[in-house]
Amino acid sequence: MQRVDPSQLPGPALSAEQLRQVNDLSASLNARQALWLSGYFAGLEAALAQAGPALAAPPPAVAPTVASARTLTILYGSETGNSAALAKIAAAEAKALGLEASVVDMADYKPRRLKEEQDLLLVASTYGEGDPPQPAIGFFEFVEGRKAPSLAGLRFGVLALGDSTYEKYCEAGKRLDRRFEELGATRLLPRVDCDVDYDEAASAWTREALALLVADIGGQLAPGVGAAPLAEPQQSVHDKRNPFVARILDNLVLTGRGSSKETRHIEISLEGSGLTFEPGDALGVMARNNPAVVDRVLEALGLDGAAGVKVKDREARLALALEEHFEITTATPRFLEHWAGLSGADDLERLIGPERAEERAAFLREHHIIDVIRAFPTSEVTPESFVAGLRPLQPRLYSIASSLAANPDEAHLTVSTVRYMLHGEERCGVASGFFAKLAAPDTRAPVYVQSNPHFRLPADDVPIIMVGAGTGVAPYRAFMQEREARGASGRSWLFFGERNFVSDFLYQAEWQAYLKDKVLSRMEVAFSRDRWGKAYVQHRMLEQGRDLFDWLEGGAHFYVCGDAARLAPDVHETLIAIIETHGARSREAAEDYVRALQDGHRYQRDVY
Structure with a gap:
């Protein structure tokens, strides 16, 4: 040399x-x-x-790189932003190592490019019981369909994100892993399945994948590169890992006397946070467990809340750790397996195997963590052994029901309180219970903004059709505030459904004001438990089918927000039926029409 x-x-x-x-x-x-x-x-x-700046040397004029012989594409399918963040981090680290890396949302990717790819890393979240994220459905349909090409020259790896509360844990990633192998692609490294506490597993997978790719071209990872848990690129001072401790300004019950449910309107101050958002985005709320629930769990365990326990290498009081850091209500298959080992209970052991999936799922629906502890007590538990079976307490995402243009430095939420009886005790959702019982004005709550680029307003002159039930109306309130503030000229049409007209017509006075001011052009309502008008939003859609189709033909964007299990599929089927009838199309042609709306980002869903 x-x-x-x-x-x-x-x-x-x-x-x-x-x-x-x-x-x-x-x-x-x-x-x-x-x-x-x-x-x-x-x-x-x-x-x-x-x-950090203190350790980083000034960049050289010409950065040394490893010359890449193959192209690398990193695809992500993301519902709440986790997969997107991990994919972007992996792309940044790959580029730092000299690999030709591009990162693409599955929603924006042209699947026919697959046969041109050389190395492909896929990061995919699972939605509900085994479904792909909503924005990635088109990609999955192509890959799993008969038009998918042979991928004999492709190498791939899959990072699957999921929630072990569900039986079909990480199923979307598993589907991709199986299908790419069926199409002839070569697995670069084994698939890794990640639960909600995914940082370390995702970091290890990324490091292994990049090491294999760099080794192909005669390189090797520098010691320590990728060894630490991945850190998201900082777009804001405050994010999921560093939330802003916000002040609650107001907390009102929206539903009226006699309602069979409770829905709240929460106003949160973002003043001084630097956080911004667009209509359609969500607010992540780092709620805490109710201290009364913590006390009941400690009593069932026979443990002292003042005992010390480690949380992320820090010592904390057990009671505080259970309140702020761990999921202590919903039991998971992972917890059942863990508690079976601690208690030695044969009945729990029987539920562990894959052949018991249905029986286990039924058991978990009827038993929270505290119920399992009470039913299968043990004297062998310690603070450390108990928390070892728990998952980290996860933030809850809520569609933001306000626009910054109308309410600067504020975010409004529409929250339905989850409250029910189980084994003779009232149970509440963690976040909705926090808002219902603990979040009086001036209470503090850590929050962050979660972007939702797949639920966005179009240009101001484009008509919009909004379909929502219950709290699914929240983002449409933000849409109307934004359009009013901008003086938008596009027509708007809202289909809203709830239980009862008298007690559950959320934001009724505001919708009437928007109609009067012509910010909202039309509104159809459906109340499912009123004797005189029992109906759902899809019934109102069918009644207005001719006009709805005309709006679509005129370029309208179509939005659905609300329940994923019932509302979303019912509305989807109704939309197809309307296009069949009023567009004089076959079922197949109507499905193609809807698919074209989705591909053109004119049909957007925010369902949960």
């Missing part, structure tokens, strides 16, 4: 001793080793830069 002339070095000068060491090393290298070393220092520079 040629010795280095210091006068030719770009960037910061080396000391005489550093230069001697470089020259001694370079004299002993062959071409392949020199290529590897360039990748090593590229990775090292990236790691130092991530460590």
Whole structure:
């Protein structure tokens, strides 16, 4: 190797001793080793830069890279943003190592490009019981359909995100993993399935994938690169890992006397946070468990809440740890297995195997963690052994029901209180129970904004059709506030459904004002438990089918927000039926019409 002339070095000068060491090393290298070393220092520079300004050296004029012989595409299918964040981090680390990496949302990816890909990493979340994320449905339909091409020349890897509360845990990622193998692609590395506490598993998968790709071109990861849990790129000072401790301004019950449910309107101050959002985005709320629930769990365990326990390498009081850091209500298959080991209960052991999936799911629907503890007590539990079977307490996402243009420095939420009886005790949802019982005005709650790029208003002159039931009306309140503030000229039509007209007509006075001011052009309502008008939103859609189809033909965007299990599929089927009838199309042609709306981002859903 040629010795280095210091006068030719770009960037910061080396000391005489550093230069001697470089020259001694370079004299002993062959071409392949020199290529590897360039990748090593590229990775090292990236790691130092991530460590912060105090450790990062000024960038060289020409950054050393590993020349990539193959292209790398990282696809993500994301419902709440987790898969998107992980994919973007992996792409950034790949580029730092000299790999030609691009990152694409499955919703925006043209699936016919698959046969041109060389290396493909897929990060996919699972929605509900085994479904792909809503924005990625089109990608899954193509890949799993008969038009999918042979992928014999492709190498792939899958990172699957899921929630072990569900039986079909990480099923969307598993489906991709199986299908790509069926299409002839070669698995670059084994699939990794991640629960809600995914940081370390995702980091290890990313590191292994990049190490394999870099090794192909004669390189090697620098020591420590990718070894730490992945950190999301900072777009705001406050995010999921560093939420803003916000103040609750107001907390009102929207539903009237006699209602069979409770729905609340929450106003939260974002003043001083620097957080911004668009209509359609969600607010992540880091709620805490009710101290009364914590006390009942501790009593059932026979443990002292003042005992110490480790939480992320820090010592905390057990009671506080259970209140702020762990899920202590809903039991998961993982917890059942863990508690079966602690208690030695044969009845729990029987529920563990895959052949008991239906029986286990039925058991979990009827038993919270406290019910399992009470039914199968043990004296062998310690604070450490108990929390080892728990999952981290996860934020709850709520569609934002306000516009910054109308309410600067505020975010409004529409929250239905989850409250029911189980084994003779009242049970509440963690976040909705927090808002119902603990969140008086001036209470503090950590929050962050979760972007939802697949639920966006179109241009101001484009008509919109909004379909929602219950709290699904929340983002449409934000839409109307935004359009009023901007003086938008596009027509708007709202289909709203709830239980009873008298007690459950959420934001009734506001909709009437929007109609009067012509911000809202039309509104249809459906109340499912009124004797004189029992109906659902899909019935109102059918009644207005001719006009609804005309609006679509005129370029309207169609939105659905609400329940994923019933509302979303019923509305989808009704939309197809309307297009069949009023568009004089066959069922297949109507489905193609709806698919074209989805592909053109004119049919958007925010369902849960």
